[in-house]
Amino acid sequence: MTIQNPTYFWALLGLLVPLAIHLWSRKAGKTVKVGSTQWLIASENTRFSSLQFNEVWLFVARVIVVLLAVLILLDLVQKRPATPNKTSQTWILTEEDLLSDARVRPQIDSLTKSGIPLHLFKAGMPMLAKEALTKIPVQTKQDQEIVTDLNYWSYLNELNTRTDAPKRVIIFAQNTQKRFQGTKPTLNLEVEWVNLPQQRKSVFLLDALQLPNDSLLLSIGISDENGTQVLREKIGRQANTKIKDLPSVIVKDQQVQFAQVPNEGVQIRKPIPKKIHIAYTESHSLDQQYLKAALEAVGEYMQTEVRVTAAPIEQLEKDAGNKKGVDWAVFLGKAPENNAIFNIGNQQIVQGLKPTNQWFEQDEAQPTLHYLRQRANPEVNPGLLKDGKFLEEITQLLFANPNAQKRLIQFDQRKIVLSQASPTKKKQANQHLNTQDKTKKNTRNYHLLLWLGLVVGVVVERLAEATKVKV
The missing domain is CATH 3.40.50 (Rossmann fold)
Incomplete structure (x- = not known):
């Protein structure tokens, strides 16, 4: 229970009013009818010489009315206990694939041990229990890029609309440009991106065009965090070819692939009229x-x-x-x-x-x-x-491959500056209003009950005053 306006305690002095009324007001004595008053001796007025308390129940009613009025002025409120589904002020958000990454896992473990809940950075933002996290094995070799299709802006917009949204999120994610699609959102959240260790340079095949004399025109993409470039090399159609400092190229049937990543080959295209x-x-x-x-x-x-x-x-x-x-x-x-x-x-x-x-x-x-x-x-x-x-x-x-652009986006390693990845924060005025709304929702006041009690008390006191027996 909390008193919002303690300065109104002085109003308790109002209790002296009904106390004084009931101490000084005395009942009238009995009237004796006589033929003449000349034989009566005048008695001394003892009104102030002895105090006598009377009409106890009426006094109690008046005291209750005064107390209710004082409680209304004091503005009593009670804080509601936090419900179990309320979240903490800070969340950890991470891509599910990064939980087994040895570069990231130690930082996540350290934060979760401090009591910060862990949520997966995907639709719905499900919470991951500590027991489930400990069961995920850590892999020391995580050089290959994780190619899961994600859109960070849409997930942060979704989180911002939730009623249990935290005030601050710590995000472990790959800040590649292709994952920031659309307009940068304006949020109530404070977002902190954790800079992950640099990925290795990505080298991939974009296209293989059939040329005369049993040769091929290869389009090879090279991408890192600073940019992406496309090299074009003409090679003979033989089983194994070495191109400068690039991985060995293997030509098998109608497919071309790098020896290290045979599952990421491209089909040989024939030119179209x-x-x-x-x-x-x-x-x-x-x-x-x-x-x-x-x-x-x-x-x-x-x-x-x-x-x-x-x-x-x-x-x-x-x-x-x-x-x-x-x-x-x-x-x-x-x-x-x-x-x-x-x-x-x-x-x-x-x-x-x-x-x-x-x-x-x-x-x-x-x-x-x-x-x-x-x-x-x-x-x-x-x-x-x-x-x-x-x-x-x-x-x-x-004779360019119309599907090469999609493949280029898939392997794009370019990153954006972390300051650019931070969403726009809403104005402080809006945050203040939201804080006030949350404060109102988390407290309970007794204004209605006190006003009802005051009205009932006044009615009872007036009825008691009107119906008391006068002798």
């Missing part, structure tokens, strides 16, 4: 001739049909309906403003000059849109015919 249409302005007439010749040369080299048509952009505007269904639409000079004309191809290449060593660059927002960064005209760009980089990039662009 392509239909390409080039739309150009008059100032880029020579560009389209060289580009058309380069595309046809690539098709001949890949032993795959590459059908190329070309026409001025003005003619395309009249005949756009007949060009629908082409694999690539190339626009030299300028891109048409009409979306119906622009989207005649499944993928588009637009002239977008930029001082760079690359020939083609993919748009970040539109994966099907690519930019031609240099002029395909030797009179303007003498470097066009100096090396085979132009033809090499055309080959890679036309």
Whole structure:
């Protein structure tokens, strides 16, 4: 029981009022009728010489009324006992796969011994008992990446909406970029990310494209916490090949794999015929001739049909309906403003000059849109015919694996800075309101009962005063 307004204790002085009333008020004496008062002797008034307490029950009723009024002013509240399902102020959150990781387990064990509950960082955030944790064996070799599909933001949003959410969470997780999908949430929680030891560099196969003369064009991804790069190597189709300082490559049937990880191989792809249409302005007439010749040369080299048509952009505007269904639409000079004309191809290449060593660059927002960064005209760009980089990039662009991006995301090891991984904290005012709400829920006051008692007490006191016997 807690008194919220102890300064109102002075109101107990009000008990002196009914006490004084019942000490000084005396009943009237009996009246004796006589014929004349001249024979009566006047007696001394003893009203103040002797105090006599009377009307005890009426006094008790008045005292109770005063006490109830004082209790209302004092504002008595009682704290409710914490229910068993209430959680502590801090949680440990960890991916289930990390519980057996020797790099992480000692820290988790240390925190759980201090009394902090352990929850799994997944949907529902289930609690893991200490007994269950001790039964999980610790593995000292955890070099391979854990590829479980997780979205940290969605889990933290879910936790923030729970009624038993803690004030602070300590998270053991892999802070790779692919696991932070969507918008950074705004939470009431204080989030602390534990920086895990660095994973080893991930080397993986992205693609294997069949080339003439029984050779293969391999796309190899190399990813670490700082970034991801893709290497392309041309190898012969033999059983075992060593590429620089990379793992040995094994070619078996229609599959290519690294010797160390045979379960992560890729299927050998054969190039598919392509239909390409080039739309150009008059100032880029020579560009389209060289580009058309380069595309046809690539098709001949890949032993795959590459059908190329070309026409001025003005003619395309009249005949756009007949060009629908082409694999690539190339626009030299300028891109048409009409979306119906622009989207005649499944993928588009637009002239977008930029001082760079690359020939083609993919748009970040539109994966099907690519930019031609240099002029395909030797009179303007003498470097066009100096090396085979132009033809090499055309080959890679036309026959790229559409599923390579998904595989790249799967093995991506890039990490974000821990400060960026921390969600936005809600304003302090909102936290203060939430604290007040929780305080109200955890206390019980007696205002209603005291007011009801006061009303009943006043009614009883008035009835007793009105019905007392006067002699």
